[in-house]
Amino acid sequence: MTFLADLRELVECQSPSEDLAACVRVIDLALQISSRNLTPAANLRSFGDRPVFWWGADQPEVVLLCHLDTVWPIDSYLPLWREEGDQIFGPGIFDMKSGFLQAMYALKEIPGAESKVALIGTTDEEIGSHASRGLIEELARGAKATLIFESSIDDTVKIGRKGTSMYRITVYGRAAHAGLEPEKGINATTEIAKIVLSMAALENAEHATTVVPTVMQSGSTTNTVPATATLDIDARSFRSSELQRIDTAIRSLQPSNPAARIEITGGINRPPLEHSATAELYELIESVAKKLGMPPVGHVSVGGASDGNIAAAVGGRVLDGLGASGYGAHAAHEHIFADRVENRISLIAGFIKELING
Ligand SMILES: [Zn+2]
Numbered sequence: 579m580t581f582l583a584d585l586r587e588l589v590e591c592q593s594p595s596e597d598l599a600a601c602v603r604v605i606d607l608a609l610q611i612s613s614r615n616l617t618p619a620a621n622l623r624s625f626g627d628r629p630v631f632w633w634g635a636d637q638p639e640v641v642l643l644c645h646l647d648t649v650w651p652i653d654s655y656l657p658l659w660r661e662e663g664d665q666i667f668g669p670g671i672f673d674m675k676s677g678f679l680q681a682m683y684a685l686k687e688i689p690g691a692e693s694k695v696a697l698i699g700t701t702d703e704e705i706g707s708h709a710s711r712g713l714i715e716e717l718a719r720g721a722k723a724t725l726i727f728e729s730s731i732d733d734t735v736k737i738g739r740k741g742t743s744m745y746r747i748t749v750y751g752r753a754a755h756a757g758l759e760p761e762k763g764i765n766a767t768t769e770i771a772k773i774v775l776s777m778a779a780l781e782n783a784e785h786a787t788t789v790v791p792t793v794m795q796s797g798s799t800t801n802t803v804p805a806t807a808t809l810d811i812d813a814r815s816f817r818s819s820e821l822q823r824i825d826t827a828i829r830s831l832q833p834s835n836p837a838a839r840i841e842i843t844g845g846i847n848r849p850p851l852e853h854s855a856t857a858e859l860y861e862l863i864e865s866v867a868k869k870l871g872m873p874p875v876g877h878v879s880v881g882g883a884s885d886g887n888i889a890a891a892v893g894g895r896v897l898d899g900l901g902a903s904g905y906g907a908h909a910a911h912e913h914i915f916a917d918r919v920e921n922r923i924s925l926i927a928g929f930i931k932e933l934i935n936g
Contacts, residue, residue: 581683581919582666584611588646588675589668590658593701595647598627601701604646605629608678608699615686620697626709631699633685638696640933641717641724642685643885644678644901645703649908664917665904676914677727677901684926694934700885707885714885718894723859723933725926726886727901731878733918736899737860738879739887740786740814741821741850745828747773750839753798753805763803764837767796770807772834777811780827786881787815789824811844814881821846848883848891851898855890859897862936866928872921900926 588611593604605622608631612620620633631646648670655669678699685691698717700710707714718724728736749770754763780789789811796807813824831840860877867875878899886898903922904914 581679582916584615585671585676585679586659587611588679589671592650592652592658592669593647594649594651595702595705597652600652601647602629605631605699605701608646611679612682615682618692625713628700628702628709630701630710630713632696634692634696635694636696637720638717639694639722640696640930641721642681642695642697642727642930643714643717643724643889644674644681644697644699644727645701645885646675646678646699647701647704648673648675649704655910655912661916664915665913666916667911667913669912672729672902672904672912672914673907674728674901676904676919677729680902680919680923680926681727681900683923684930687923687927688931688934691930691934695930703885707888710885711888714888715892718889718896719892722895724886724889724894724896725859725900726884726889726896726898728884728886728899729901729907730899730903730922731880732876733903733922734876734878734899735860735863735897736851736880736886737856737877737897738816738853739851739883739898740816740881741818741846741887742848742883743811743813743821743824743844743846745811745813745842745844747809747811747828747831748841748843749773749807749833750841751803751805751807751835752837754803756801756803760803764835766804766807766838769833769835769838770794770796770809773809773831776831780813780824782815782820785815785817785820787813787817787820787824789813816850816852816879818849818852821849848887851884851886851890851896853879855894855896856898859895862932863897863925863929866932867925870924870928872925875925
């Protein structure tokens with residue numbers, strides 16, 4: 579199968595997000611691979627300092643959104659290609675080089691797709707999509723559907739992703755000698771300890787809202803009442819309203835000692851991918867699967883964010899997790915199931931046809 583030969587080349591061309599030269603190389607290679615598989619030719623575009631692969635329409639109705647960067651520094655995942663039964667292991671193969679190629683192969687089955695569809699490959703997804711965010715927003719606003727070729731769990735699609743907030747809480751107290759006159763100090767450690775406990779009370783299991791105190795630092799020496807303390811918070815939820823509730827609560831924190839002062843930085847980082855943004859496309863892909871005589875696709879919602887969150891935040895209709903079936907994103911056992919690729923390509927091709935003709 580030529581798919582696997584193309585995939586091997588793409589995986590062996592290592593492309594950690596932080597390595598700009600490597601990202602340029604992987605886009606060059608993606609252009610070569612697409613010239614063997616698709617007409618018209620794809621081209622290289624730039625957003626900020628990042629190279630982007632672009633095939634198809636300038637203002638697409640259907641956006642096939644992929645990223646070609648990986649989380650793996652050069653040679654940190656070796657060997658670069660290993661086959662074991664129907665599983666293939668490699669850096670970024672599951673997240674998400676196979677997904678990109680599956681999208682490309684689906685397009686091979688749709689002559690004329692270039693007038694309505696674009697296949698996009700960015701190179702900064704794993705570091706927060708800072709350079710490509712504007713592009714993703716613009717594409718999602720203008721399109722009927724934004725399809726994200728992130729990895730799939732057990733052949734399902736992803737219809738929900740948590741949104742993420744990050745905060746740093748700083749408490750300013752007052753230093754004093756811990757032995758001679760501790761009463762003259764304002765203890766920032768004691769204050770931040772109370773805040774840590776109050777964070778747990780903000781969680782809400784019903785919406786899977788988590789509020790996790792992570793990094794904490796305070797004080798200077800053992801015999802000094804701590805003058806400052808900081809605490810980092812990672813908060814996530816499937817609901818925007820929940821992230822808003824957490825935001826309000828954190829911003830209205832009051833110190834128990836009125837002489838202490840609290841400062842908040844950070845905020846809502848990526849809004850959630852909510853079911854309201856994915857429901858329509860999910861129903862459609864199930865109907866396509868049925869027509870093709872395939873079993874129901876099924877769906878999951880996950881904690882991690884993707885470019886789907888960005889697309890949904892501007893009102894885009896989104897479906898995520900359309901990529902390869904496998905396991906182990908960002909992990910040493912990252913792999914895909916080669917025997918499921920072909921089916922997935924057929925499903926995707928049918929889905930895209932339905933979107934552009936329906
Ligand atoms: Zn990833």
